[in-house]
Amino acid sequence: MEFLLEINTEEMPSSHTRAGLGQIKEKLTAELSASHIAVVSLETCGTSRRMVVVGDFAPQQEDKEDVVVGPPQAVAFSLDGLPTAAAKGFAKAQNVEVEKLQIVQTAKGAYLGFKKVIKGRATREILAAALPAIITSLSFPKMMKWGESNLRFSRPIKNILCLFGGEILPFSVDRVQSDDFTTGHKIHSPQKFRVRSFREYKALLKKNKVIISDEERKKLILGQIEKRLEPLKAKLYPDEELLERLAHDVEFPYVFLGTFPLEYLKLPLEVLSVAMREGQKLFSVVQDSRQLPYFLGVADAPKDPKSLIQKGNERVLKARLEDAKFFWEQDLKIPLAQRAAGLKQVVFQEKLGSYEAKTMRLKSIVGYLCEKIDEKRFKKDALRAAELCKVDLQTEMVREFPSLQGKVGGLYAKVEGYPAAVAQAVYEHYQPVSLEDNAPASLAGALVSLADKLDSVVGALGTGVQVSGSSDPFGLRRNANGIGKVILDKKLVFSFGHLLEKAISVYGRTLTRPKQEIIAASQAFFEQRLRYIFETQGFRYDLINAALGAGLDNIYYSFLRLKALDALKKSPHFELLILMAKRVNNILRGLPSYKVNGDLFAEKEEKELFSAYAIIKGNASPLIASGDFAKAQNIIFKMQSPLTSFFERVLVMAEDKKIRQNRLALLQAISKLLLEMADYSEVVVEGER
């Protein structure tokens, strides 16, 4: 039977609509399943003014069979097999005939009883009772109250339409009584109308200038955009976030094309597109990645016959671009190098001093990184970029459009004639802003990005900032994810422990926690972040544990270890290798370490194992050192055969103490070699599941 719910509100932000619909779906599903009501379908859709749920549910709960137990068989019947007073009393109390009573077997023995069918309650009743609590318990990123109501919600609720099987499902939420009508577009078709089904709801809304399907609105926008752009042979400057937001905000999309004066084309695309996006939510139009003097807007209106919407937007945009041009020209009057002195006045973080101090630290860290990864030829450019990267925080352009930080500095550096590598590194040093974002394309940019983020994380952890649950006020997770991404994408090989020490030491006395504590906290934090990154890449958790178990001082190597292990998981060798490693580790558990003495080997198998070990170690070690874990793994696997023979023929726990310890010492050496690859004992293999 069809269920339809529309919560009609004043305009909600898209993140709220998403959160609200997700929670309604989840809570409703839980309620229906707890009430044993079959759900055929349950879908949601919505606009800024409507949260809509459509479902197909069974009209009532499934009937339930219950066994009612009465007196024990022994007391229920007399010796001649007739029902006793106890049996009759039970029958009467339960309102059944004595003849219908049966013997039921329970854990305590045989009892008198009967099977009772409990008719399921009507879904309608259950929903009417559950919905008010579901709706009032929704939580949004920011809640508000209105009028004299005590309800906290995203925005004021205007109306609730709720139907089950075409009829009103009655309940009330905060003085709003559910009903069977809704209203059309707020401006362009504000009338009220009654509906009996989702089909009718959808059709009447469309007639009244509301497209209720999320997909359909998005398709309409994209279709119209294409139509407008075709004659221009132009493209949209892609902005998925803006598209999603507009598809949510607008109930009846109309795409219009507007123009702006050519003189503003001398502003870079980045500035133009931000000026268009912020405020008016316009798309910029490009051809071969160059801005054309056009923009596209999405109006919440059926059409624009007098072009008033287009002209109005053109006027507003012109004023905004005039502002942007003013900022661009004003900013360029003061060279970046001259602005650098002002960084002393700009606070990075209260406990961590100014951006000038941060810039000094970044230069040290970037210089260190250039030496360590042996990229000295980039050093000059990378250092220059580190010096300039934060200067644009003082420009009018970044004050007006904070999302352009970094990019603006890069653009100004280019205009001022800095080497292209310097300008590019400044431009991209905030990247990646998320795991989906790209790491900087240039190596210099990657190093500045890495240094910048690491400095922020170490500074925060070093002054006692804690990251837990939803609390991450300084965005440390985002920064650490960015560091991980840069290292992995750029294949950077260096000791993370040493880099941490460097990043801490350049803070001097600024950090309040002891150095060892900061290192421990940073390593734990990065391990957790790395685990998260690997998990989002789809690696198995036990393989991640195994790879990280070999140490995470070299983050890129951890990734290579994981890849090698992951590649092996389908091979027939995999399980053998793991079991072999586990066997060795089990024997060695809890023992002190011993030293191998080649002269003490007596049995053939142990001699063979010892020499196999020596050869394998000799071959594998350079491969491990150079990060070729796949090859190293294949070589190490050759240990399996001599090791198997060893376990079969040689008694490790020999009576002679010296011989025993020598055998254990050999296994310890093997175990140590294996651990350079991965902590194989973390891997879960078939037999153990």
Added chain:
Amino acid sequence: MSLQNLIMNLQRFWAGQGCYLAQPYDVEVGAGTMTPDTFFRVLDRRPWRVGYVQPSRRPKDGRYGENPHRVQKHYQYQVIIKPSPSDIQQIYIDSLVSLGIKLSDHDLRFDEDDWESPTIGAWGVGWQVMLDGLEITQFTYFQQAGGVELVPVPVEITYGLERLEMFLERKDNFYDLQWSDDVPYRDLRLREEKEFSEYNFNLADIERLQKSFVLAEEEAAALIEKNLLLPSYDMCLKCSHLFNLLDARGAISVTERVKMIGRIRALVNQIAQKYCGREVTP
């Protein structure tokens, strides 16, 4: 078409909604929200309806009269209704219609924009109202003022008069607007913008401003002790304006900024709490 016509139309419309028509407040403020007709009246439980024009000063927005739509003083039309009526969005839309705007030809949008004024410990939830891409109104369900949670919830509607008039006259420059049929905005305001921009950015004496700030702050604190809350609040408004001037002069670093705003807010919060306390025991 003129700004004064717009003002008269809004006055008539909101008087029709039962609003008392207040006159502009005579202390410099950054927004209509800060005047006593809003700040004190939203704190208590009594119903309240008011509409008024408020000249609003934002020294940093000065552009020497050279920017088409940024000025260091602009005019707001401020409406407060408490409790917020359930059909207030529609009433607001009707107010636009009453100005002669044929909405079916336009794109009217309520875009998420939560408002906050840390100086007076106030925040609310709502929208910027966009008409064909032009922000004409800030529409807010006021949740807190002076750190006090507001019960019942007032709605605040703040029209940007110059912007709305730009829309009505289809102009793209404030200085091309008419104040009345005979008096252009340019004649009234251009010289003022030039002179005040010069003052705000270059000549305001930083040391004297800092001293004045401290004096006003001390006066405010002393008046709170004496339970003279309205005069004390005036002193806080002076602090706020002096702070804005210092900010325009570039004399406030980021850390100082947070601290000074915190100092004003602490005073304002005390005033609000005392004011509410007095409500219960008159």
